[in-house]
Amino acid sequence: MTVTGRASILGTRGRRLSVGGAAVGRILGQQPIGTALVTPYVVFLAAVFAYPLAFAVYMSFHDYFFAAPGAIVERPFVGFDNYVTVLSDPAVRRSFANVGIFLLINVPLTVVLSLVLAASLNAAIRWRTFIRVSYYVPYVTASVAVVGVWLFLFNSNGLVNSVLGPLAPDPSWLVNSKLAMPTVAIYVTWKQLGFFILLYLAALQNVSKDLYEAAAMDGADKWKSFWNVTVPGVQPATTLVVLVATITGANLFTEPYLLTGGGGPDGASASPVLIMYQRGIEQGNPDIGSAIGVLLVIGVLLLALIERRFVGREDR
Amino acid sequence: MKLKFVALLVGAFVFLFPFYYMLIGSLQAEPDPSVSGAIPAGNLTLHNYSEINSAISLGRSLVNSGIFTGGVILGTLVFGVLAGYALARLQFRGRGVVFNLMLLFQVVPFQLLTIPLYVLIVRSYGLADSYLGMILPFAINSTAVLVFRQYFLQLPVELFDAARIDGASELNILWRIAVPLVRPALLTGVLLTFIGPWNEFLWPFLITKQQDLQPLAVSLSNYLTTVSARAANPFGAVLAGACVLAAPAVALFLIFQRRFISSSLESGVKG
Numbered sequence: 001m002t003v004t005g006r007a008s009i010l011g012t013r014g015r016r017l018s019v020g021g022a023a024v025g026r027i028l029g030q031q032p033i034g035t036a037l038v039t040p041y042v043v044f045l046a047a048v049f050a051y052p053l054a055f056a057v058y059m060s061f062h063d064y065f066f067a068a069p070g071a072i073v074e075r076p077f078v079g080f081d082n083y084v085t086v087l088s089d090p091a092v093r094r095s096f097a098n099v100g101i102f103l104l105i106n107v108p109l110t111v112v113l114s115l116v117l118a119a120s121l122n123a124a125i126r127w128r129t130f131i132r133v134s135y136y137v138p139y140v141t142a143s144v145a146v147v148g149v150w151l152f153l154f155n156s157n158g159l160v161n162s163v164l165g166p167l168a169p170d171p172s173w174l175v176n177s178k179l180a181m182p183t184v185a186i187y188v189t190w191k192q193l194g195f196f197i198l199l200y201l202a203a204l205q206n207v208s209k210d211l212y213e214a215a216a217m218d219g220a221d222k223w224k225s226f227w228n229v230t231v232p233g234v235q236p237a238t239t240l241v242v243l244v245a246t247i248t249g250a251n252l253f254t255e256p257y258l259l260t261g262g263g264g265p266d267g268a269s270a271s272p273v274l275i276m277y278q279r280g281i282e283q284g285n286p287d288i289g290s291a292i293g294v295l296l297v298i299g300v301l302l303l304a305l306i307e308r309r310f311v312g313r314e315d316r
Numbered sequence: 317m318k319l320k321f322v323a324l325l326v327g328a329f330v331f332l333f334p335f336y337y338m339l340i341g342s343l344q345a346e347p348d349p350s351v352s353g354a355i356p357a358g359n360l361t362l363h364n365y366s367e368i369n370s371a372i373s374l375g376r377s378l379v380n381s382g383i384f385t386g387g388v389i390l391g392t393l394v395f396g397v398l399a400g401y402a403l404a405r406l407q408f409r410g411r412g413v414v415f416n417l418m419l420l421f422q423v424v425p426f427q428l429l430t431i432p433l434y435v436l437i438v439r440s441y442g443l444a445d446s447y448l449g450m451i452l453p454f455a456i457n458s459t460a461v462l463v464f465r466q467y468f469l470q471l472p473v474e475l476f477d478a479a480r481i482d483g484a485s486e487l488n489i490l491w492r493i494a495v496p497l498v499r500p501a502l503l504t505g506v507l508l509t510f511i512g513p514w515n516e517f518l519w520p521f522l523i524t525k526q527q528d529l530q531p532l533a534v535s536l537s538n539y540l541t542t543v544s545a546r547a548a549n550p551f552g553a554v555l556a557g558a559c560v561l562a563a564p565a566v567a568l569f570l571i572f573q574r575r576f577i578s579s580s581l582e583s584g585v586k587g
């Protein structure tokens with residue numbers, strides 16, 4: 001009874017629509033008001049993402065400089081000049097190498113630690129909520145706040161060095177040109193790990209329990225079932241973690257700016273975004289800054305493509 | 317099993333210790349980086365808090381952080397809910413394009429847009445040292461739009477058909493039926509959105525030069541890089557400021573941690 005009732009209601013509705021708004025519906029869709037509701041968001045995306053993105057590319061090919069508002073100035077097209085300037089700048093090349101070191105430490109460490117921790121936290125253990133929450137806390141806290149403690153901890157005569165005693169590195173962590181970048185990489189890994197644990201925990205809910213039972217029946221121990229069931233089971237999440245960690249890492253700014261006092265010692269921990277800020281805004285060359293930005297995007301995209309092929313292959 | 321539990325506990329300690337040390341350091345009159353200094357015996361004081369307060373005016377900075385964060389949350393709730401609803405429930409021309417653009421822009425890192433946004437907002441629109449300029453690039457959080465869309469999609473289709481047959485307008489359906497049913501999503505959206513602007517450093521740092529407009533993250537970092545050298549107990553004052561900056565985000569997270577974790581899980585799996 002109810003079923004036929006509903007069917008007839010839907011029938012009338014369909015007919016009413018086809019009589020009243022067939023032409024309009026075909027052009028604008030059944031509920032054209034949707035366009036109005038989504039417009040503010042589309043304007044926002046255009047103004048904050050699409051237009052600046054195009055504008056950055058435009059600036060990087062022109063002799064663009066800051067001028068007084070309203071002043072009409074000529075900003076001639078200069079082809080690849082800005083890119084030549086950028087690529088022949090040793091500080092820029094150094095910063096790209098630095099971020100490479102950063103990613104080599106940060107990405108593998110993030111993947112391994114967050115997967116192992118998520119797998120352990122997914123099991124029934126005592127104090128699970130407390131332990132989970134502890135791993136998330138650094139992620140929800142402002143980097144500026146946590147940097148203060150790290151400076152205190154890793155100071156020349158800070159707690160870490162007084163615990164290490166004679167094993168403490170000299171010069172100390174953040175002022176040592178060999179250790180500055182790795183220390184920043186460890187800091188960021190620690191800070192962001194909670195987020196990636198969360199991603200893996202979500203993915204683990206989708207791994208079928210039957211697979212673990214089957215593995216156990218085949219006599220697989222804990223380690224084997226982790227390696228043969230869990231790791232392939234969370235493959236899509238691993239790809240996501242690698243890509244997100246790479247993109248976040250490539251945008252490193254706050255940590256070298258504050259933790260190592262502006263990319264020190266002597267540029268050993270400068271990141272491309274930091275150099276982009278110094279060249280583009282501090283020194284007033286937005287064209288140079290944009291060129292660094294465009295190169296960074298291209299670099300990240302290439303890296304992401306390589307990673308996708310590399311990480312994505314295992315499950316096939 | 318026991319070994320795993322101990323290892324996890326040690327890990328949790330490593331993750332929490334800096335926060336404990338932050339609190340202790342902010343309460344010590346003299347910086348004590350020795351091992352015994354980590355377990356304070358007496359001599360605790362609130363002096364560092366008044367020190368940082370006189371240097372950067374904590375109240376003013378907190379109000380600025382609040383306005384910045386509040387503006388972003390408001391923008392996300394109003395325009396994000398409208399967009400999320402339209403993308404989930406309404407058939408209109410261009411819906412697929414908008415959704416794909418949204419996903420595409422999720423992978424464009426914000427830092428790469430800082431130079432053009434700086435030129436546009438500060439130089440062309442003259443919005444330096446203003447709340448509007450601070451809020452604009454973050455006004456609608458796309459992750460929250462995805463969460464809203466996901467929740468609206470889960471509502472049964474019969475509900476919407478019935479309301480439409482009764483002659484309710486689409487805006488009425490959204491406001492009277494859909495929004496009350498997705499209240500948990502709204503809370504998740506607010507929590508997700510909160511940590512972004514509250515912790516954001518680079519953008520407000522670029523566009524605020526006036527100290528009385530700077531959010532706490534910016535004024536604290538300026539103190540860290542310039543003023544602290546002259547203070548009697550620089551680390552103490554920095555750590556006191558760090559505690560004030562960290563407290564609201566950590567408190568919100570602890571209060572809502574169950575919701576935060578489970579709902580992030582859902583949107584993570586499906587989104």
